[in-house]
């Protein structure tokens with residue numbers, strides 16, 4: 001899966017640079033959406049992020065994510081973020097666990113599933 005993302009002032013850490021937590025959030029959500037799209041609703045069990053270069057605000061980045069391997073209900077996923085010149089600025093790997101829809105009801109929300 002591919003996405004284009006631009007961080008803005010809401011995500012600022014050091015001046016002009018995205019906060020690492022905001023970058024991790026985007027990557028985590030990218031994985032969640034990837035797995036939802038392929039029909040495997042799953043949640044994050046473990047997430048690792050490698051920050052290679054500062055992620056700049058107002059700058060478009062290409063995010064690419066895919067499933068590396070599956071072991072039963074365990075899905076190992078990887079992602080990379082590159083700048084417009086093709087340089088890798090961030091990478092992530094994660095373990096997601098496939099869960100039933102009842103998992104998402106535990107917070108008491110009323111969000112209905114939507115078609116991918």
Ligand SMILES: CCCCCCCC/C=C\CCCCCCCC(=O)SCCNC(=O)CCNC(=O)[C@H](O)C(C)(C)COP(=O)(O)OP(=O)(O)OC[C@H]1O[C@@H](n2cnc3c(N)ncnc32)[C@H](O)[C@@H]1OP(=O)(O)O
Pocket residue numbers: 028029031032033036041042043044045046074095097099101102104105109110111112113114
């Ligand atoms: C009315 C209803 C409407 C519903 C509508 C639904 C709409 C849906 C819309 C949208 C969905 C997409 C949203 C995505 C959002 C982005 C992703 C997030 O932010 S997710 C939030 C953050 N994550 C959590 O909150 C998980 C919290 N954790 C848990 O709930 C549990 O830990 C859970 C369910 C994930 C697993 O619990 P266990 O008790 O079944 O299993 P255990 O013991 O934790 O470990 C599982 C396996 O993983 C291995 N494991 C753990 N860490 C590992 C590691 N670092 N490397 C390798 N293996 C590891 C363990 O050894 C274990 O393996 P062995 O099953 O024994 O074979």
